[in-house]
Amino acid sequence: MPSDVSATLGYNPVTPPNVSQLTISADRKADVGDYTLTVSGSSGNLYHEYSLGLSIFASAPDAVTLTNPANGATDVSIDTYLNWAEPQSSLIYEIQVALDSGFNQVVYSQSGLDQPSFDPAGSLANGTTYYWRVRALNACGTSSYSSTYQFKTVLAAGDCPEGTQPLDVYQTNFENNPAGWTHSAPMIPGRSHESLHQPSTSYHSVDKNAISVQRLTSPTISIPETYDEPVSLNFWQWTDIEASGTTGCFDGAILEISDNSGQSWTPVPESMLLTNPYYGTISDGYGNPLGGNPGWCGFQDWTKTVVDLSDYAGQDVQFRFSQGSDASIGLEGWYIDDFSVTACEAKPDYRPYLSSDTVSLVQPRQEITVQIRLTNAGLNPDSYDIDLSNSAWTINLKTREVIDLQPGETTTLEITVIVPADAYLGQVQEVILSVTSQGDPNNPPATDQATIELSASLLSFIPFMSRP
Numbered sequence: 001m002p003s004d005v006s007a008t009l010g011y012n013p014v015t016p017p018n019v020s021q022l023t024i025s026a027d028r029k030a031d032v033g034d035y036t037l038t039v040s041g042s043s044g045n046l047y048h049e050y051s052l053g054l055s056i057f058a059s060a061p062d063a064v065t066l067t068n069p070a071n072g073a074t075d076v077s078i079d080t081y082l083n084w085a086e087p088q089s090s091l092i093y094e095i096q097v098a099l100d101s102g103f104n105q106v107v108y109s110q111s112g113l114d115q116p117s118f119d120p121a122g123s124l125a126n127g128t129t130y131y132w133r134v135r136a137l138n139a140c141g142t143s144s145y146s147s148t149y150q151f152k153t154v155l156a157a158g159d160c161p162e163g164t165q166p167l168d169v170y171q172t173n174f175e176n177n178p179a180g181w182t183h184s185a186p187m188i189p190g191r192s193h194e195s196l197h198q199p200s201t202s203y204h205s206v207d208k209n210a211i212s213v214q215r216l217t218s219p220t221i222s223i224p225e226t227y228d229e230p231v232s233l234n235f236w237q238w239t240d241i242e243a244s245g246t247t248g249c250f251d252g253a254i255l256e257i258s259d260n261s262g263q264s265w266t267p268v269p270e271s272m273l274l275t276n277p278y279y280g281t282i283s284d285g286y287g288n289p290l291g292g293n294p295g296w297c298g299f300q301d302w303t304k305t306v307v308d309l310s311d312y313a314g315q316d317v318q319f320r321f322s323q324g325s326d327a328s329i330g331l332e333g334w335y336i337d338d339f340s341v342t343a344c345e346a347k348p349d350y351r352p353y354l355s356s357d358t359v360s361l362v363q364p365r366q367e368i369t370v371q372i373r374l375t376n377a378g379l380n381p382d383s384y385d386i387d388l389s390n391s392a393w394t395i396n397l398k399t400r401e402v403i404d405l406q407p408g409e410t411t412t413l414e415i416t417v418i419v420p421a422d423a424y425l426g427q428v429q430e431v432i433l434s435v436t437s438q439g440d441p442n443n444p445p446a447t448d449q450a451t452i453e454l455s456a457s458l459l460s461f462i463p464f465m466s467r468p
Ligand SMILES: [Ca+2]
Pocket: 173, 174, 175, 192, 193, 198, 200, 201, 202, 337, 338
């Protein structure tokens, strides 16, 4: 026993079926720490032993220090653990993980953790910034929360990096016989990716029990080169195609690409597949015309395949989906849906942004102030000209007429309105507030507008009407 700790047993000896209670108490002089106590009992030749943990605390725990992922970390795995230092042993922890630093949008909240580590259930979202904090509990109380750390998870394959936005180059969901596609197997209703949201149609080729190749060929698509990488092909596929064991295919599906109007086709190498790698090499032993190529086969539910097209940037290309079968055994085959080519473009460098339009209820002789926020939503420091449209009422911009803002910076513009004495019930004045970038080299430069609606309302007249 540690010093200044006592243990008393209610009954000793204890005769069956009675129960005896062990009471352990520590007085104020007991030393803080973790101890292991051994409780033993014997009866004749029988002997039993039990280990008991005892932790003595003098106060609530200190705040913990978060360790991993480091504060500000980027490209963090979506399957990361969250870890922190243990200020002393035998503590219980509570963690909160949120999408905002104010912890209003909490995505994980877990108490009762007995290890300084948390494994978020499922996976975190790609390309997302998370904020997290931890506090510790012991018998004396609860610590304050740790400092909040933040980290950003890695982008999903094909997603656009910071400072860029997606640009749809081409897309089809195969619902309405998209122009320019040719195929040797039907586009059919019945099995469609996200069929709850879209009517029903995908491309389908049956895995035949006879030597054959079936093909779906895209129209020519111009792959942009002026935009930031990645530029990618995305499509969803469902397969039930005859495999050969766990690493090979008897029948198989491949993707080919042509940069010469279909005169020749090159199988897309595995190195270009950012997700959903090939199942294995297609056997050339039983007559499959695609034998020798790596391909998809086996059973796989709808899966998104992302193909890196960086090598084809700036070129006009066609894609060809080909499914080859050997001499025997067929299955349901191959479905393809939701095909798109996407790129990323730089976000606009110069972009003023005004908060939403406002409506103000006014009454005669009133002087009111309307506030609208202006944000520099571009990527460069910028200056803005501010302009108000004419009005029959007296309307003034209280702010100076040129505003300088850093990227992301926001300021509040104030407009005063003096409502004339002869304003009448139902009268509406609309004023347009315009901001124009001074730094934008484009012609015309970036602008934004907000409408201020001033309405002499019924409610605003009531105090006058109800006077005795
Ligand atoms: Ca579809």
